[in-house]
Amino acid sequence: MNAAEGVNEARAHTQAGALPVYLDHAATTPVDPRVAARMAEVLNSESEFGNPASSHDYGDIAGALIEAARAQVAAAVGASASEVVFTSGATEANNLAIFGVAEYYRDVGRHLITARTEHKSVLDPCRELERRGWRITYLKPDGGGLLGPDQVAAALAPDTVLVSIMHVNNEIGVIQDIAAIGDICARHGGARLHVDAAQSVGKCAVDFAALGIDLLSLSAHKAYGPKGAGALVVAQRAGAGGARSSARGGTGVHLTPLQFGGGQERGLRAGTLATHQAVGMGTAFALAVRLQESETARIAQLQQRLWQGLSAIGGVLRNGNAQRSVPHLLNVSFEGVEGESLLAALQPHVAVSTGSACTSALAEPSFVLRALGRSERLSESSLRFGLGRSSSERDIDIAIAVLSREVARLRRIAGS
Amino acid sequence: MKYNAETRHYFETTARAGHLSGAKVYRGAAGDREQGSWVQFDLKFASGNLADARFLAFGCPHTIAAAAWVAEQAVGKPVARRLPDSVQAISLKFAVPLEKLGRLLIVEDAWLAAIDAGLKVEQ
Numbered sequence: 001m002n003a004a005e006g007v008n009e010a011r012a013h014t015q016a017g018a019l020p021v022y023l024d025h026a027a028t029t030p031v032d033p034r035v036a037a038r039m040a041e042v043l044n045s046e047s048e049f050g051n052p053a054s055s056h057d058y059g060d061i062a063g064a065l066i067e068a069a070r071a072q073v074a075a076a077v078g079a080s081a082s083e084v085v086f087t088s089g090a091t092e093a094n095n096l097a098i099f100g101v102a103e104y105y106r107d108v109g110r111h112l113i114t115a116r117t118e119h120k121s122v123l124d125p126c127r128e129l130e131r132r133g134w135r136i137t138y139l140k141p142d143g144g145g146l147l148g149p150d151q152v153a154a155a156l157a158p159d160t161v162l163v164s165i166m167h168v169n170n171e172i173g174v175i176q177d178i179a180a181i182g183d184i185c186a187r188h189g190g191a192r193l194h195v196d197a198a199q200s201v202g203k204c205a206v207d208f209a210a211l212g213i214d215l216l217s218l219s220a221h222k223a224y225g226p227k228g229a230g231a232l233v234v235a236q237r238a239g240a241g242g243a244r245s246s247a248r249g250g251t252g253v254h255l256t257p258l259q260f261g262g263g264q265e266r267g268l269r270a271g272t273l274a275t276h277q278a279v280g281m282g283t284a285f286a287l288a289v290r291l292q293e294s295e296t297a298r299i300a301q302l303q304q305r306l307w308q309g310l311s312a313i314g315g316v317l318r319n320g321n322a323q324r325s326v327p328h329l330l331n332v333s334f335e336g337v338e339g340e341s342l343l344a345a346l347q348p349h350v351a352v353s354t355g356s357a358c359t360s361a362l363a364e365p366s367f368v369l370r371a372l373g374r375s376e377r378l379s380e381s382s383l384r385f386g387l388g389r390s391s392s393e394r395d396i397d398i399a400i401a402v403l404s405r406e407v408a409r410l411r412r413i414a415g416s
Numbered sequence: 417m418k419y420n421a422e423t424r425h426y427f428e429t430t431a432r433a434g435h436l437s438g439a440k441v442y443r444g445a446a447g448d449r450e451q452g453s454w455v456q457f458d459l460k461f462a463s464g465n466l467a468d469a470r471f472l473a474f475g476c477p478h479t480i481a482a483a484a485w486v487a488e489q490a491v492g493k494p495v496a497r498r499l500p501d502s503v504q505a506i507s508l509k510f511a512v513p514l515e516k517l518g519r520l521l522i523v524e525d526a527w528l529a530a531i532d533a534g535l536k537v538e539q
Contacts, residue, residue, distance in 0.1 A: 344427065
């Protein structure tokens with residue numbers, strides 16, 4: 001499809017009342033029909049609605065479904081089923097990991113290490129801990145968004161109790177060297193490693209035990225599961241949580257729970273479990289792992305097609321290290337174009353995310369791209385393309401055609 | 417962000433985007449691209465009227481739409497040191513959020529700068 005055909009296709013697509021092409025899979029993914037069907041079965045069943053904590057048959061049936069889902073989630077990330085704690089999503093998992101460790105180990109140390117490019121659900125709890133008197137080290141990644149493991153080593157102090165580093169970055173898709181960081185934390189002996197892997201499942205391999213991770217946050221809706229479902233994987237293996245942790249009593253990582261009232265999920269997350277949500281997450285994760293290889297290869301080709309098309313526009317800069325990233329995300333900045341106008345011009349045709357955090361009418365430039373050293377203007381004029389299972393060559397061609405036309409138009413209006 | 421139909425229309429059509437050249441064409445600009453908003457007007461004066469107007473704008477859709485509307489409305493009207501309508505009326509027309517009212521002031525500053533450039537020569 002050439003550019004003119006792409007624009008006509010986009011116009012026909014929009015005039016036909018169709019929704020814009022969806023290229024925002026990093027924000028959320030549609031629930032896979034197979035997942036939705038399995039969840040509906042649970043919701044409609046006359047025997048599967050019980051409270052999983054009840055001791056009668058209804059409870060046992062629901063409990064068995066929960067445990068099967070727990071095993072599926074564990075298998076997807078190389079963990080043991082007993083290590084999986086279901087939560088409402090990755091934000092809750094990140095909060096439980098950070099505040100749970102901070103509260104439990106507060107007498108051991110009050111230092112935490114993280115990166116400037118973490119998700120807000122890690123950064124905001126860190127800022128809250130700072131407000132409570134903790135010392136937080138915010139590591140600055142290189143221009144490609146990657147941290148050097150030696151940066152973590154240099155930042156570790158005797159009172160460091162937690163290192164929180166994400167696996168796949170949600171804005172630029174770069175993959176951090178978690179294995180190396182895990183080794184460094186293990187050598188330190190007292191610093192637990194928390195990894196936000198909300199963007200990882202189905203995109204790249206995650207091996208909880210082999211990577212030496214102590215706490216792992218997961219999200220269902222980034223992997224074609226339901227919103228409102230997630231998990232925190234809490235290591236129980238011997239040696240996890242650091243040698244000094246084990247010496248302090250018991251194996252594995254300890255957490256102080258954030259909520260109370262029933263003792264569910266090993267006492268770490270009180271509240272009746274939503275069976276259909278857990279089943280949805282388990283089904284989605286099993287599917288994601290099964291499709292990972294073929295989908296990643298297909299999406300890599302689409303990403304290549306998209307990047308070639310966008311770079312032909314001229315004045316387009318790629319954000320993030322292309323060699324160390326998942327193909328599902330492509331983040332680019334457009335020179336000479338204002339970000340909000342670019343997004344508005346695309347809105348009728350293509351659904352993508354901007355590099356701006358639109359928490360108010362005035363957009364703020366992406367703090368992730370700013371941390372990489374991009375200027376305020378280029379950070380603000382960036383777009384994140386999230387490719388996924390529904391993405392096709394036609395979607396990519398429409399996106400390229402619309403962007404080529406609109407970038408040229410906005411540059412002309414701006415006299416750029 | 418959602419935009420009203422007027423904003424969408426003027427943001428997408430931008431019929432008077434561009435430059436003017438020749439005699440009795442006066443230029444005014446305001447804002448700064450690096451700060452996120454910049455607007456420029458070229459106005460052609462003829463016997464006390466505005467014979468033509470063009471604009472360039474780097475900014476959000478509200479900024480572009482407002483500049484496009486101002487350029488369209490002013491043509492054929494007597495030269496006057498004011499916008500075709502008040503900033504408040506324009507903000508209502510385009511449903512500009514309160515936080516972005518400063519962008520309309522940049523449109524106004526650019527417009528007045530072009531008018532002033534013309535009046536300085538013509539009077």
